[in-house]
Amino acid sequence: MTPILDVAGYTLEYRARTGGLRVLDDVSVQIGQGEVLGLVGESGSGKTSFAWAVMRALPRNAVEVAGTMTLGGQDLRTLDIGRRISMVFQDPQASLNPTLTLGRQVTEVLRRHRGMSKAEAWEAAVEALDHVGLRDPQALMRRYPHEVSGGEKQRVMIATAFATRPDLIVFDEPTTALDVITGARILELFARLRAETGVAALYISHDLALVTRVADRVAVLDRGRIVEQADASRIFAAPSADYTKRLVAAVPRPEHRLATLTPQPEALLELDGLSVTYARRRLFAATPKPNAEDICFTLHRGEILGLVGESGSGKSTIARAIAGLVPFAGTLRHQGHTVDGPRTMQAAYRRAVQIVFQHPDASLNPRHTVQTLLSRPLKLFGGEVSEIPRLLDQVRLPASYAQRYPHQLSGGEKQRVAIARAFAARPSLVICDEITAPLDVSVQASVISLLLDLHRATGTAYLFITHDLNLVRQFAHRLAVMQQGRLVDMQSVDAVAGGSGIAYTRDLINASPLPVGAYCDDT
Numbered sequence: 001m002t003p004i005l006d007v008a009g010y011t012l013e014y015r016a017r018t019g020g021l022r023v024l025d026d027v028s029v030q031i032g033q034g035e036v037l038g039l040v041g042e043s044g045s046g047k048t049s050f051a052w053a054v055m056r057a058l059p060r061n062a063v064e065v066a067g068t069m070t071l072g073g074q075d076l077r078t079l080d081i082g083r084r085i086s087m088v089f090q091d092p093q094a095s096l097n098p099t100l101t102l103g104r105q106v107t108e109v110l111r112r113h114r115g116m117s118k119a120e121a122w123e124a125a126v127e128a129l130d131h132v133g134l135r136d137p138q139a140l141m142r143r144y145p146h147e148v149s150g151g152e153k154q155r156v157m158i159a160t161a162f163a164t165r166p167d168l169i170v171f172d173e174p175t176t177a178l179d180v181i182t183g184a185r186i187l188e189l190f191a192r193l194r195a196e197t198g199v200a201a202l203y204i205s206h207d208l209a210l211v212t213r214v215a216d217r218v219a220v221l222d223r224g225r226i227v228e229q230a231d232a233s234r235i236f237a238a239p240s241a242d243y244t245k246r247l248v249a250a251v252p253r254p255e256h257r258l259a260t261l262t263p264q265p266e267a268l269l270e271l272d273g274l275s276v277t278y279a280r281r282r283l284f285a286a287t288p289k290p291n292a293e294d295i296c297f298t299l300h301r302g303e304i305l306g307l308v309g310e311s312g313s314g315k316s317t318i319a320r321a322i323a324g325l326v327p328f329a330g331t332l333r334h335q336g337h338t339v340d341g342p343r344t345m346q347a348a349y350r351r352a353v354q355i356v357f358q359h360p361d362a363s364l365n366p367r368h369t370v371q372t373l374l375s376r377p378l379k380l381f382g383g384e385v386s387e388i389p390r391l392l393d394q395v396r397l398p399a400s401y402a403q404r405y406p407h408q409l410s411g412g413e414k415q416r417v418a419i420a421r422a423f424a425a426r427p428s429l430v431i432c433d434e435i436t437a438p439l440d441v442s443v444q445a446s447v448i449s450l451l452l453d454l455h456r457a458t459g460t461a462y463l464f465i466t467h468d469l470n471l472v473r474q475f476a477h478r479l480a481v482m483q484q485g486r487l488v489d490m491q492s493v494d495a496v497a498g499g500s501g502i503a504y505t506r507d508l509i510n511a512s513p514l515p516v517g518a519y520c521d522d523t
Helices: 047-055 102-114 118-131 137-141 150-163 180-197 208-214 232-237 242-249 315-322 347-352 370-380 385-394 399-403 411-423 441-458 493-497 503-510
Strands: 005-016 019-031 036-040 062-071 085-088 168-172 200-204 217-222 225-231 267-281 286-300 304-309 329-334 337-339 353-356 429-433 461-465 478-483 486-492
Touching (some): 019 036, 019 062, 036 047, 036 208, 047 062, 047 085, 085 150, 118 150, 150 180, 180 208, 180 503, 217 242, 225 232, 267 315, 286 486, 304 315, 315 353, 315 461, 347 353, 353 411, 370 385, 370 399, 370 411, 385 399, 385 411, 411 429, 478 503, 486 493
Parallel strands (some): 036 200, 168 200, 304 461, 304 478, 353 429, 429 461
Antiparallel strands (some): 005 019, 005 062, 217 225, 267 329, 329 337
């Protein structure tokens, strides 16, 4: 049987004034009818370039040097793919036009690719949204993207992709921006639609554990070359390429506990009835809506407390309240001293409590060198600029990086600079807000290793906010669980591993994918 997608010896370069950059080199893969091929590899390995090549959406400086690429036996390079290939992107917010209703966007696709009338497209769109489990699709069609959740937006994208009845769907990290429960529901939806339609799919992800649950076969891409292809269960149970072994070994497994300091009994931070309210303005009134309500917990010196929960549960809101970035009600005590709100936070508190954000691009000024970025907290909190080489060495970056700008750094390197900036203040608590979410598994593992080295060297406590329960269970002492603005569970990690905790906590854990028969390199 002719494969749906057949790529043979495909080589791609990007041309620039400084010469050619080869991003794909002699790539050969096939995807059969109803088959899901997982494409994995680190950031920069060429995964997204391959997706753009399949979608025929390459930039102008791209040069296809060699090889063939066919869809159902027809040359993709001369074929108008039209509705035959659909794509679901990582961030649905960036894929949807914020100025158009969801209904307008879905019906436009159906009218263009299936030749429907306006009325037919509307009816088909409502049916498609209903089919992916969206409640009240008629009402949803009249909403704008900002009026629905991230999971709902991704369901709209999936409904649109399947509604065109394509031969192939390309998924590019479709659950990375979602929490574990929402992500699990999206994958269940994909599995159901796949079984109903028999569509072929290319599933691109850096989440190796997830890929073992989704794909039939997996191709591993390293610096533009396919280094290994095999069935999903076998490639992770017995990888043959050294690169694949390193990737699989970096996948977090909660049973592999990492070394940490034992917390001290002394309370470092106490939250008693803390709440944050955001006012949602309507046409005639402002309706306050609690985003975090009646939060009570104590974080001890040297403790690593994992804060988990679905998107919108209030995790980041609590982090911003503690860091003094939003006003709050209730009581916050730091080392026994009461803090009433951001305006009463003295320099000592600001120094002691630091925060590292999810996206370093948004928190590092692109116009400043690394030296300038690190010198500011040093000057604010009594340090010396001469300490910058030491800070860079602490986060495993060369001293020469002090002269670089953020755009000259990789994602992992930027996050290391953000960590160095936090530790420049010599804090007693660092809040880590989803800092590993955008990173691939190997870079994630190196950042966690760095954080734990700093923890053991300085005794700094962490409030570690994440969607990845497998990751945080490797090193946290306790887990705090948020749901709809409330703290609903607090357990030691050992208790959670033993099955303790409420049903919602167990649901979060069950929704976190573990690799099937994962290879373990004990060396």
